[in-house]
Amino acid sequence: NAGVTQTPKFRILKIGQSMTLQCTQDMNHNYMYWYRQDPGMGLKLIYYSVGAGITDKGEVPNGYNVSRSTTEDFPLRLELAAPSQTSVYFCASSYMGPVYEQYFGPGTRLTVT
Amino acid sequence: DAKTTQPTSMDCAEGRAANLPCNHSTISGNEYVYWYRQIHSQGPQYIIHGLKNNETNEMASLIITEDRKSSTLILPHATLRDTAVYYCIVIGRGGSEKLVFGKGTKLTVNP
Numbered sequence: 001n002a003g004v005t006q007t008p009k010f011r012i013l014k015i016g017q018s019m020t021l022q023c024t025q026d027m028n029h030n031y032m033y034w035y036r037q038d039p040g041m042g043l044k045l046i047y048y049s050v051g052a053g054i055t056d057k058g059e060v061p062n063g064y065n066v067s068r069s070t071t072e073d074f075p076l077r078l079e080l081a082a083p084s085q086t087s088v089y090f091c092a093s094s095y096m097g098p099v100y101e102q103y104f105g106p107g108t109r110l111t112v113t
Numbered sequence: 114d115a116k117t118t119q120p121t122s123m124d125c126a127e128g129r130a131a132n133l134p135c136n137h138s139t140i141s142g143n144e145y146v147y148w149y150r151q152i153h154s155q156g157p158q159y160i161i162h163g164l165k166n167n168e169t170n171e172m173a174s175l176i177i178t179e180d181r182k183s184s185t186l187i188l189p190h191a192t193l194r195d196t197a198v199y200y201c202i203v204i205g206r207g208g209s210e211k212l213v214f215g216k217g218t219k220l221t222v223n224p
Contacts, residue, residue: 004156033212035214040216041216042200042213042214042215042216042217043157043212043214044214045211045212045213048211058211059211088154090156090157092156092157097206099145099147099204099205099206101159101162102149102157102159102212103159104157104158105156106155106156107154107155107156
């Protein structure tokens with residue numbers, strides 16, 4: 001199993017551009033999550049999904065959108081990128097809810113200039 | 114806000130036990146204590162979790178006090194590869210619960 005994979009690993013965006021961060025898991029997990037981590041800080045939940053077709057906001061959803069059309073994929077869309085979205089983005093999945101062990105991807109390092 | 118309090122940083126000699134404390138004085142009866150770690154620039158990694166009883170797995174041991182207000186993660190023989198930020202997280206099994214990562218403890222294992 002590849003676990004949780006994320007693409008791209010690195011990306012530089014100009015202010016106002018848009019992009020999609022890809023996340024795929026091959027463990028047939030129901031729950032998937034998107035976190036961001038700013039330098040020296042803990043992770044903050046952006047969005048999560050409890051299954052295909054169902055998504056919900058986390059702590060910091062503004063400026064982002066998600067969709068979950070399949071069990072495996074959970075892309076994160078950034079519209080109109082801003083410098084405040086410069087961060088490392090981690091995708092994670094778990095069998096059921098967050099009390100179950102979460103498996104994290106390697107992260108996407110995004111810089112908005 | 115995080116429901117836990119951890120020291121900002123700790124040091125440990127290679128080969129010795131690393132004992133990482135966590136205070137969670139407001140924990141409720143149905144909440145679990147989870148530990149994750151994050152090695153530099155990587156995604157967090159699950160270590161262990163417990164409710165009331167002490168737990169042990171191939172990575173670590175978790176000691177929870179009888180009143181459940183604090184716990185200690187023990188890495189029995191720390192190696193340089195254990196240098197990481199360790200997060201102690203309290204979470205219940207209700208449907209709306211979410212992992213809340215605080216700043217954690219930066220453990221540095223020295224040769």
